[in-house]
Amino acid sequence: MIFLRQDLLSGEWVGLNADRQERPLTEATSCPFCPGEKTEVGNVPFDVAVFENKFPAFQSPGSAEVVVYSPRHEDDLAYLPRDNAQLVWQAWKDRSQSLEERADVQSVFIFENRGGKVGASIAHPHGQIYAYPFLPPRLERERVRFESNCPLCARNDQESLVLFENRLWRIEVPYAMRMPFQLWLFPSRHVPRLKELTPDEMTSGAALMQDIVRSYDSYFGLRTALVMALYQDVSMGSAYHMRWDFLPIDRGQGKTKYLAGSELAMGAFVVDMIPEFVKKELTPVWDRIHHG
Numbered sequence: 001m002i003f004l005r006q007d008l009l010s011g012e013w014v015g016l017n018a019d020r021q022e023r024p025l026t027e028a029t030s031c032p033f034c035p036g037e038k039t040e041v042g043n044v045p046f047d048v049a050v051f052e053n054k055f056p057a058f059q060s061p062g063s064a065e066v067v068v069y070s071p072r073h074e075d076d077l078a079y080l081p082r083d084n085a086q087l088v089w090q091a092w093k094d095r096s097q098s099l100e101e102r103a104d105v106q107s108v109f110i111f112e113n114r115g116g117k118v119g120a121s122i123a124h125p126h127g128q129i130y131a132y133p134f135l136p137p138r139l140e141r142e143r144v145r146f147e148s149n150c151p152l153c154a155r156n157d158q159e160s161l162v163l164f165e166n167r168l169w170r171i172e173v174p175y176a177m178r179m180p181f182q183l184w185l186f187p188s189r190h191v192p193r194l195k196e197l198t199p200d201e202m203t204s205g206a207a208l209m210q211d212i213v214r215s216y217d218s219y220f221g222l223r224t225a226l227v228m229a230l231y232q233d234v235s236m237g238s239a240y241h242m243r244w245d246f247l248p249i250d251r252g253q254g255k256t257k258y259l260a261g262s263e264l265a266m267g268a269f270v271v272d273m274i275p276e277f278v279k280k281e282l283t284p285v286w287d288r289i290h291h292g
């Protein structure tokens with residue numbers, strides 16, 4: 001039984017799902033995303049598979065889907081061959097496009113929880129798509145800022161901490177980052193949503209995404225637990241400028257960023273490092289990984 005309830009005090013929507021307690025938390029028996037007779041993906045050969053999430057946070061209205069990036073259990077999106085990473089991007093684009101056409105969908109959110117620390121209950125490489133029947137609060141707030149002028153196009157140089165840029169994409173440390181080592185990846189031109197990316201932007205974006213995660217892994221010396229999240233506006237408007245956010249939970253061996261009082265209770269983030277430091281630290285790693 002799944003409920004959507006609106007909070008009396010803030011007006012924010014919350015998804016409540018009693019059945020979700022039963023979802024598989026360990027792989028004691030077998031992986032549901034590996035090819036096989038009785039698994040979610042079955043025995044049909046695939047490169048990328050998409051199916052309805054059996055244990056969604058939201059459903060009806062809206063939808064939740066799982067995207068399995070590879071048939072191989074040990075794979076990782078960041079280290080897939082470039083062609084396969086592009087296939088994942090293509091699957092995201094296709095699904096986003098068909099979900100946003102549904103009358104009950106207001107927002108299509110594509111994301112990956114990478115690593116058990118951010119709640120990935122199954123190790124097999126996969127991500128998720130939530131098609132929300134409402135506009136999530138973060139997006140609602142951001143939309144207002146985009147109304148008159150795009151903050152990503154009209155940049156103040158002082159506030160642009162650019163890690164990398166080419167003709168198609170920019171990678172920046174957010175001027176007011178919410179998490180240590182947070183990064184943005186966004187198209188150089190004004191693109192509101194995934195489905196409007198050109199084939200060139202898709203190809204380049206897929207490679208840059210891989211290199212960002214590889215850079216984290218190299219810098220921290222571990223398989224970095226992080227959330228990778230697509231912000232896009234799937235309504236008909238063109239004010240919004242899409243981007244990927246990379247939100248690492250790890251910040252080194254044995255060091256984890258936990259959300260605590262200010263973040264959890266007030267939604268006000270407190271970060272104990274500055275983005276200028278992040279840019280300085282990540283630049284040589286990025287140069288080595290991306291050009292190396």
Ligand SMILES: [Zn+2]
Pocket residue numbers: 031032033034072073124
């Ligand atoms: Zn598996």
Ligand SMILES: [Zn+2]
Pocket residue numbers: 150151152153154189190191240241
């Ligand atoms: Zn823009």
